[in-house]
Structures are given as C-alpha cells and as structure tokens.
Amino acid sequence: MAGRTTTLSINYSLYLILDSRFARGRALLDVAQAAVRGGVTVLQIREKHLTTRELVRAALELRAWAREAGVPFIINDRVDVALAVDADGVHLGPDDMALETARRILGHTRIIGVSAGTQDEAREAARGGADYIGVGAVYNTASKSDAGAPIGVDGFAAIARSVRIPAVAIGGLSVDNVAPVIMAGAAGVAVISAIVGAMDVERAANEMRSRIDAARHVATGSR
C-alpha cells in the first residue's frame, strides 16, 4: 500500500467538487467558504473549461484559504496545477493521467483519489496506491453527462467492500438519498450541484452533513 501517508486524518464525509458552471455566477471562493461553514470537509476544484493560467489563479486563491481553514484541497486531473499551488492532492478520472504516473510525479506526500465504477477498477486503484476511490454514479446525475448508468446503493456497497481504502460515493446524491449510501459503508459523499448550485450554499451543506452524520450514527449503533 504505497503512498498513503497523508490520509489517516482525512474526513471524507462531505466532499465538495467546485465547478463554476453550477455556481449561479457566484465566485468559487464564496461558494467554498459558505460550504465549509455548512460542514463540507474536503474541497476539489474541477474547472475543465479554464486555461492553465486561469486554473492556477483560481486554485491558488482557494488553496490559500483552504489551508487557513484546515480543509484538504484537491485538484481534478491536473497534476501540474497541484504542484503549482501545492495542493493536498489530485483526483484522477478515466480520462486523466494514470495513477502510477501521477504517483511518480507527485510522490507519496500527496493524496491521489481515483474514480472507480467497478470492483476491478477499485481493486486496481487500491493496489496502485490510491488514497481513496470515488465510486459512482450511485444515482442518476445531471452534473456529469458521461457518468453512465447508475450503480445503485447495492452496486456502491459491493465496490466499497472490495477494497480497504475509503470509498466516496458520487452521482446524484442529495439530502433525500444520502443515508443509505452512508449506511452501505461510504466514507463520505461527493457532490457538485446539490451544494454549488444551491440558492443557500451553507444551508444545503449543513443539511447534507447532518444527514450524513445521523446516518453514520445509526450505522455505527446498529453494528
């Protein structure tokens, strides 16, 4: 299990993916700050439409604040931008750099998360030294048009159980459907539009976090 020195203390409960296309014209930093006040525990920036220069600028601003706030800050896809802004890590999807290559470049002090849609992909990511997996789409989602057919809670549970590293659920998650995913063993849930697109970001984050904590309390109590 190479490369998992930084993750023991990460709380993946509520993992927010920042994408300005869902932000209703609000600045990502404002959205991030409100979201963390509401209970978000990890921030990722995913701004596929920006140039490298624009992405570095946006990430630098978030990075500085996230460090002050003590919130882990992850970059989607771009290993170079993670190094440029000294982010805590990267998240790699199927179109991004291979885990092995990213680990070689980033070393073992940064988090690398990998998307996994099957048990095979999850085990490959764990063997390759991923710090966590992002598993989904659990439910139907409008945020990612290429997410494929949803795997459901049972599908999520099977993948999460196939590895020892944390599994973060993604895809169509909301206050109304998050509890069963937590009870199925999710280390947390990743959301975009449910929080970034909410009229009241802090409140949306707070409600989501409350449901997550309550579901985890029930899950722990029932064991």
Next chain:
Amino acid sequence: MAGRTTTLSINYSLYLILDSRFARGRALLDVAQAAVRGGVTVLQIREKHLTTRELVRAALELRAWAREAGVPFIINDRVDVALAVDADGVHLGPDDMALETARRILGHTRIIGVSAGTQDEAREAARGGADYIGVGAVYNTASKSDAGAPIGVDGFAAIARSVRIPAVAIGGLSVDNVAPVIMAGAAGVAVISAIVGAMDVERAANEMRSRIDAARHVATGSR
C-alpha cells in the same frame, strides 16, 4: 541566467509544432518521422483537444521515437505531461503556466520556451530563465486564430535583438518568406500547417530547411 544548462546544443533551425487537426488524418508519428527525415530539428506536440490520458499516450509514442532519433521533444503547455513522458521541455504561451512556476516544477535540466510578442515580454522571459522565446506572429497565419496582428520581419528583428536567448520566429512562415526572418537573426522558425498540413511532409520540411540553411549562409557570409 538560471535554467539554461540544456540548450547550448539545441538546433532550433526548423521547429515543428505537431497538431493533428492539420495532419490530414495522418498519424502524428508518421508526420513527425517524415518531417525529421526532411530536416526538422525540434518537435513540439500541441494537442489542445485531447484529454490528459490521450495526450500522455500520444506524447509517449513520439517521445520514444524522438529520443531514438536524437530530436528534442517539447510539450505545449502541460508541465505534468512533460514530466509524465520525460520530455525535453515545455513551451508556455500566454494562457499557460507562468514561467517561474513551471521552472520551479521542472527544475533546470529541461527546456522552457516562452511566447513573446513584444520586447518587454521577451526581456521578462529571458530574465525569468526561459531557454528560448517564440516570437510572432511574424506573418498572417491561419493556424492560430488568436495570434493578433502580425509584427513583420522588422518587429521580429527588434524583439530578437532585445535578448540574448534564441528567438524562434512563428506565424505564417513558408518557403517563400522564411529567408528574411533568418537574416533578421532568428535562431529558427516554428511551423505547423506548412509542414504538418503538406501533402508531402518530408519534401515540405526539406525545402523549408534548405531555404533556412541558405539564408543563414548568406547572413553569415555578409557579416
């Protein structure tokens, strides 16, 4: 002049930017091989439309062959991809990572080229440790829609003379207009469509290279 340990031996005479959108459906490796047979001295891959995974795959193939062929291999924009494939360097345009940041990540053993459209930009690049500057657009060009008004041969000469690092001319260059640019002090010329888009890539490269060498011979002889 930090960071210029690798460039003493680089021959910038004919610098080919590989962009598959101009390649008439041919594989970039085939284009690159024909171009180098014809006299291309530096290869850059600029595939803005690819995902990271696709770009790494394309760059790896070119990288392996370019190393065998002894041709410097540069990545446009993507510092992470340059590290992933162990490229000889990167070229940074105005939308790409800042020179200082890229140098910090890449260290001093890789080439960093920077686009410069004015004397101020050229001097800033040289002060920042760029190994060469790409200067243009010298002439009107169809390959880059955002290139701005052409600076002409006199504009190129003024910028090239403002720094001690090599200046590579770019923008609308062809066999018919390359000679005055070389005579104005260009270390070489960068082309895309004139070679990548040619029906006979090797011949196009060979004709261009002959004109460059001839112009340089005249320029040297007349001093």
